[in-house]
Amino acid sequence: MRLKGKTALVTGAAQGFGFGIAETFVREGARVAVLDINGDKAKEAAKAIGRKAFAVTCDVGKAKSVDKAVEKIIAKFGRLDIVVNNAGTTHRNKPMTEVTEEEFDRIFAVNVKSIYLMARATVPHFREHGGGVILNIGSTAGLRPRPGLTWYNGSKGAANLISQSMAVELAPDKIRVNAIAPVAGETPLLATFMGEDTPERRKAFTSTIPWGRFSTPQDIANAALFLCSDEADMVTGSVLAVDGGRCV
Numbered sequence: 001m002r003l004k005g006k007t008a009l010v011t012g013a014a015q016g017f018g019f020g021i022a023e024t025f026v027r028e029g030a031r032v033a034v035l036d037i038n039g040d041k042a043k044e045a046a047k048a049i050g051r052k053a054f055a056v057t058c059d060v061g062k063a064k065s066v067d068k069a070v071e072k073i074i075a076k077f078g079r080l081d082i083v084v085n086n087a088g089t090t091h092r093n094k095p096m097t098e099v100t101e102e103e104f105d106r107i108f109a110v111n112v113k114s115i116y117l118m119a120r121a122t123v124p125h126f127r128e129h130g131g132g133v134i135l136n137i138g139s140t141a142g143l144r145p146r147p148g149l150t151w152y153n154g155s156k157g158a159a160n161l162i163s164q165s166m167a168v169e170l171a172p173d174k175i176r177v178n179a180i181a182p183v184a185g186e187t188p189l190l191a192t193f194m195g196e197d198t199p200e201r202r203k204a205f206t207s208t209i210p211w212g213r214f215s216t217p218q219d220i221a222n223a224a225l226f227l228c229s230d231e232a233d234m235v236t237g238s239v240l241a242v243d244g245g246r247c248v
Helices: 016-027 039-049 063-077 101-128 150-173 190-194 199-206 217-228
Strands: 007-010 031-036 053-057 082-085 132-137 175-182 239-242
Touching: 007 016, 007 063, 016 031, 016 039, 016 082, 016 217, 031 039, 031 063, 039 053, 053 063, 063 101, 082 101, 082 217, 101 132, 101 150, 101 175, 132 150, 132 217, 150 175, 150 239, 175 217, 217 239
Parallel strands: 007 031, 007 082, 031 053, 082 132, 132 175, 175 239
Antiparallel strands: none
């Protein structure tokens, strides 16, 4: 078991990539806090994963909610070793000037501000305990953007770069920080990325992926497992593209 004895926090873990990561981490020996804005879905996910999973309701874009969630997790488990900032949202694929201010604000709150809030809540704990691991789920959208998703692309570009900057700043504290940049995946957000879920749109999206398919939650979970394990002790500041060759 590659995460035996570790305690992890995974945001947006009720479904999609987050659920896959949480499930894999538990299978590899970790205790996992399943965070999601939908408390009922978080409970369902934790129950499905098993007794080492613990559901916590949290809006990652709000400071009080993040602080309360982290306090609750540390109180229950005694310590925290791994933070996975997976929660994400997007606007529907459409012209950039048609995205509303409300949509824009929510995207940057969930995709960018959440990393700041979670770091503020957990880095002092990591420092006190001699280190830790932070993994941010960025996107290939921040490396090779698609039209119609400009503001989402920008938020993920920020997540990718923030991860690298955090890694440099936190290295003296033995806190590793990396990011994963997934290509479009089989998750509930897929239809929003495409604008509409049709065979033609799917074919157009997959035609840009040399490997010939979308990513899956297990693809991302496998990469997350390595980056959050002790096997990756020398890996920090990386943005790992799990993209079937799309960004080559």
